[in-house]
Amino acid sequence: GGIITQTPKFLIGQEGQKLTLKCQQNFNHDTMYWYRQDSGKGLRLIYYSITENDLQKGDLSEGYDASREKKSSFSLTVTSAQKNEMAVFLCASSTWGGEDEQYFGPGTRLTVL
Amino acid sequence: SQLAEENPWALSVHEGESVTVNCSYKTSITALQWYRQKSGEGPAQLILIRSNEREKRNGRLRATLDTSSQSSSLSITATRCEDTAVYFCAIAGTGGYKVVFGSGTRLLVSP
Numbered sequence: 001g002g003i004i005t006q007t008p009k010f011l012i013g014q015e016g017q018k019l020t021l022k023c024q025q026n027f028n029h030d031t032m033y034w035y036r037q038d039s040g041k042g043l044r045l046i047y048y049s050i051t052e053n054d055l056q057k058g059d060l061s062e063g064y065d066a067s068r069e070k071k072s073s074f075s076l077t078v079t080s081a082q083k084n085e086m087a088v089f090l091c092a093s094s095t096w097g098g099e100d101e102q103y104f105g106p107g108t109r110l111t112v113l
Numbered sequence: 114s115q116l117a118e119e120n121p122w123a124l125s126v127h128e129g130e131s132v133t134v135n136c137s138y139k140t141s142i143t144a145l146q147w148y149r150q151k152s153g154e155g156p157a158q159l160i161l162i163r164s165n166e167r168e169k170r171n172g173r174l175r176a177t178l179d180t181s182s183q184s185s186s187l188s189i190t191a192t193r194c195e196d197t198a199v200y201f202c203a204i205a206g207t208g209g210y211k212v213v214f215g216s217g218t219r220l221l222v223s224p
Contacts, residue, residue, distance in 0.1 A: 004155075031210055042115075042201060042216040043156070050210055058211065090155050098205030098212045099144040099163070104155025 002027035004105035006091050011110045015083040021076045021108045023091030032074040033092040033102065036060055043090060049074055050097070078110070085112040116140055117204045117215040125221045130192055134218045136185040136202030146212070147176055147187045148201045156201060160187070192222045 005024045013019045025032065031050050035043040045058030047066035055066050065077040074091060088107040094100040117138045126132050136145070144163045148156035160176040162169045162185070169176045175188045185202055199217040 033212075035214075040216075043214040045211060045213075048210055056210070092155070097210040099161070101146070101158040101161060102156075102203075102212065104157065106153070106155055 002029075002103065004091055004093060004103055006089075006105040006108050008108060009106070011108055013078075013081045013110070013112050015081060015112060017078075017081045017112075019078040019081055019110070021078075021089050021091075021110075023074045023076070023105060024072055025074075025091075025093040025103070026072065027093055027095075027103060028071070029093035029095055029103075030071070031094045031097060031100075032068065033094075034058075034064075034066060034074065034076045035090045035092065037088045037090055037107070039086070046076065046089075081110075081112040083112055085110065115215060116213045117202055119200065119202055119215045119218040121218060122216075123219040123221070125223065126192055128192060128194055128222055128224055131188065131190045132192055132220060133186050133188045134200050134202075134220070136187070136215060138183050138185075138202070138204050140183075140204070140206060142180070142204045142206055144205045145176075145178055145185050146203045146205070147174075147185075148203060148214075149198045150201065150217070151198045159200075189220075192220075194222050194224060196220060196222045 033048045034046040044060045049068040067075045091105045092102040147159045150156040
């Protein structure tokens, strides 16, 4: 088995700050994903990557950057945090693509003051 | 509007009862997955059902898929308190890496 680790677990920022969230997986999966989950809502895809150094925009990429420098890690940057923003950011990985099971991390909970 | 949507929005049952969550979707798919998310955790896959399959089982769980009506259902028999969670359907299209999640059905199982 494997595990997905997300750091930090909680992130508190100020309006306008650049904030970085990190994700590591030891499944040796090719594909990694970043999702945003707002309270009581579903998951919205921000970015995904099908291999090292690859980046693909999801439906919610505006306001975010991503980086996949190693196969095992995928980072997400909030380029300018919005006041009163609160959401959970979930990282996931899968062997290949949309027909494969995605394994999720526990999430990073973001609060912007 | 959403490409995938679960209904009802919320359900409450007593332990031992059976429950069914429905999913409707609006595009051609190659597979549909059901995920469960417990409070404070990331989602975990329950069942994957491919477009050429009509039914899949996993223990107390049974998923159906009807591509003609673009709908799926997830049934849980003999529910337990630990089944309390949000249940999502997630759809995948041809040749793609993207998976689209619905907004989820909130299930509460009480003693």
